[in-house]
Amino acid sequence: MTGALPVATGRETAREVWRLSRGHRRQLVAVGVVGIASTAVGLVVPAAIGWLVDRVQAGTADLGTVLTLTAIMMVSAILGAAGTAVTIVLATRVYHSVLANLRERLVERGLALPQQLVEAAGTGDLISRSSDDVTAVADAAPAVIPVLTVTAFTIVVSLGGLAALEWPYAVAFAVVLPVYVLALRWYLRAGPAVYRAERTAMSARAQQLVESQRGFATVLGFGLGEQRHRTVLTASWAVAVQSLRARAMQSMLNGRLNVAECLSLAAVLVVGFVLIDNGASTVGGATTAMLLVLRLLGPVNQLMFVIDTLQSALASLSRMIGVVTIPTFAADETRQAADAGAAVRLQEVAFRYDDGPLVLDDITLDIPSGHRVAVVGASGAGKSTLAAVIAGIHPPSAGTVARPDSTAVVTQEIHVFAGTLRDNLTLAVPDASDHDLHAALGAVGATAILDLALDTLVGVGGHPLTDVQAQQLALARLLLADPELAILDEATAEAGSTHSGLLDLASEAALTRRTGLVIAHRLSQAAACDRIIVLEHGRITETGTHAELVAAGGVYATAWSAWQEGVGGGG
Numbered sequence: 001m002t003g004a005l006p007v008a009t010g011r012e013t014a015r016e017v018w019r020l021s022r023g024h025r026r027q028l029v030a031v032g033v034v035g036i037a038s039t040a041v042g043l044v045v046p047a048a049i050g051w052l053v054d055r056v057q058a059g060t061a062d063l064g065t066v067l068t069l070t071a072i073m074m075v076s077a078i079l080g081a082a083g084t085a086v087t088i089v090l091a092t093r094v095y096h097s098v099l100a101n102l103r104e105r106l107v108e109r110g111l112a113l114p115q116q117l118v119e120a121a122g123t124g125d126l127i128s129r130s131s132d133d134v135t136a137v138a139d140a141a142p143a144v145i146p147v148l149t150v151t152a153f154t155i156v157v158s159l160g161g162l163a164a165l166e167w168p169y170a171v172a173f174a175v176v177l178p179v180y181v182l183a184l185r186w187y188l189r190a191g192p193a194v195y196r197a198e199r200t201a202m203s204a205r206a207q208q209l210v211e212s213q214r215g216f217a218t219v220l221g222f223g224l225g226e227q228r229h230r231t232v233l234t235a236s237w238a239v240a241v242q243s244l245r246a247r248a249m250q251s252m253l254n255g256r257l258n259v260a261e262c263l264s265l266a267a268v269l270v271v272g273f274v275l276i277d278n279g280a281s282t283v284g285g286a287t288t289a290m291l292l293v294l295r296l297l298g299p300v301n302q303l304m305f306v307i308d309t310l311q312s313a314l315a316s317l318s319r320m321i322g323v324v325t326i327p328t329f330a331a332d333e334t335r336q337a338a339d340a341g342a343a344v345r346l347q348e349v350a351f352r353y354d355d356g357p358l359v360l361d362d363i364t365l366d367i368p369s370g371h372r373v374a375v376v377g378a379s380g381a382g383k384s385t386l387a388a389v390i391a392g393i394h395p396p397s398a399g400t401v402a403r404p405d406s407t408a409v410v411t412q413e414i415h416v417f418a419g420t421l422r423d424n425l426t427l428a429v430p431d432a433s434d435h436d437l438h439a440a441l442g443a444v445g446a447t448a449i450l451d452l453a454l455d456t457l458v459g460v461g462g463h464p465l466t467d468v469q470a471q472q473l474a475l476a477r478l479l480l481a482d483p484e485l486a487i488l489d490e491a492t493a494e495a496g497s498t499h500s501g502l503l504d505l506a507s508e509a510a511l512t513r514r515t516g517l518v519i520a521h522r523l524s525q526a527a528a529c530d531r532i533i534v535l536e537h538g539r540i541t542e543t544g545t546h547a548e549l550v551a552a553g554g555v556y557a558t559a560w561s562a563w564q565e566g567v568g569g570g571g
């Protein structure tokens with residue numbers, strides 16, 4: 001793992017969230033209108049109590065007044081609560097829609113990221129961003145949304161109410177506000193780093209777990225269980241330490257909040273005393289002011305507490321947006337030659353993994369539309385890398401690559417997804433009929449799979465498929481996707497074996513009527529192609545038809561006679 005995926009800055013995060021909420025502006029206006037109205041209705045209660053205090057003091061309050069006020073307060077409380085509930089529901093809907101949009105874009109972008117970038121960061125990083133981080137942002141909703149919406153509106157409306165009552169009350173509270181602001185600033189300055197460290201530790205733990213699981217066979221084979229256990233333990237301990245640091249910060253915030261709360265109540269009490277003493281306010285007025293401040297303290301304190309969750313959610317959000325805003329491969333796009341239709345054109349292509357040596361060097365290759373080219377070469381010659389560069393999985397380090405828009409690849413690592421056979425096939429074409437699925441399986445000669453019902457569960461825990469069947473399934477999927485260019489970099493099958501024959505038939509079906517690039521692990525595949533190129537140490541050293549290369553007596557001719565001996569021996 002050499003470099004983590006990028007994390008968006010605050011400005012980038014805000015810009016992206018604003019962009020993602022573009023379709024929800026009307027709902028946002030509704031949140032504002034209903035929020036302000038319901039908070040304003042809530043002002044009736046402190047005003048009514050203050051008015052009642054003055055009537056009681058003046059001795060003019062009777063039972064009728066008290067009952068009327070009580071009824072008014074009850075109605076306003078009910079209206080206020082209903083309005084707040086509607087505000088929260090509306091805001092929550094917007095939040096989740098925006099999050100769903102973001103998640104879709106994250107998956108879309110994550111799947112299209114250059115493989116090198118993901119490998120350099122470690123797959124755990126991407127997995128953690130699309131799982132832990134999405135969960136953190138989604139889980140924050142019930143805590144954050146009610147408080148954020150209520151607090152924002154309560155602060156604005158209550159400060160307005162205090163000012164309308166007697167401006168010194170508003171000033172008294174405003175004077176103490178900096179104490180809250182200072183507490184918040186301290187927290188915001190120290191918090192993100194602590195939460196980021198917590199999330200990074202979680203990513204590292206996820207990475208260690210993924211690696212241990214992926215390399216399960218190696219871990220068992222080399223007796224590395226104890227060592228992996230220790231590595232995961234260390235990573236988990238780092239998460240525990242970072243989580244403790246985050247919780248300690250929260251406790252320190254509590255202390256600062258208590259001081260601010262005490263100061264704001266004292267300030268309004270003192271101002272109330274002075275105003276009453278000078279005849280500028282009544283006891284009822286001071287009561288209303290105290291109630292308004294008390295009403296403010298709750299949401300402000302809650303805001304401070306959810307800032308904890310908010311910080312954590314923001315840290316996760318910036319990590320998600322960091323992936324979403326990774327530029328699409330501009331370099332790759334600029335290197336793309338003009339649209340090649342269904343043809344493939346490589347011009348002086350070079351490729352290296354990270355800072356490693358050149359794996360492909362000066363590759364110029366033309367595959368006309370509908371033609372089939374085989375790539376052969378020794379292990380490590382760069383065949384799979386060339387396939388990946390042509391497929392657009394790796395952008396070239398130099399040169400240009402032009403390929404058809406619709407390109408499908410079957411690689412050596414075939415994954416059978418946990419689900420039904422139908423799920424595995426319709427991945428490529430969601431609306432394919434059962435008839436289409438059967439036809440595709442029939443075309444690749446997957447008779448054993450055809451014997452199974454399409455609802456048969458396969459993949460982890462399902463009906464086991466042999467390697468050959470998994471390969472046939474992948475080729476049937478390619479047939480259904482019907483791409484203009486098919487790139488086959490399949491696993492090797494023993495020369496001359498039944499498997500080899502079956503796979504040759506399946507590949508043949510998959511390549512019919514389209515442009516094809518075959519990484520020919522079986523030379524029987526190469527012989528059936530229009531042209532063959534031989535790759536040695538990342539460079540093309542021979543090119544021609546099968547007959548031409550056999551006649552030339554070079555590397556291909558030697559390999560071909562060895563293969564034929566293998567077929568003879570094996571068959």
Ligand SMILES: Nc1ncnc2c1ncn2[C@@H]1O[C@H](COP(=O)(O)OP(=O)(O)OP(=O)(O)O)[C@@H](O)[C@H]1O
Pocket residue numbers: 119353356359377378379380381382383384385386
């Ligand atoms: N992800 C990677 N990171 C770094 N180096 C790599 C990576 N994948 C392949 N290589 C190196 O690139 C070179 C070419 O590998 P590649 O897999 O393309 O060869 P190949 O001809 O397909 O071999 P094989 O027939 O064994 O699959 C090798 O030296 C290999 O070690």
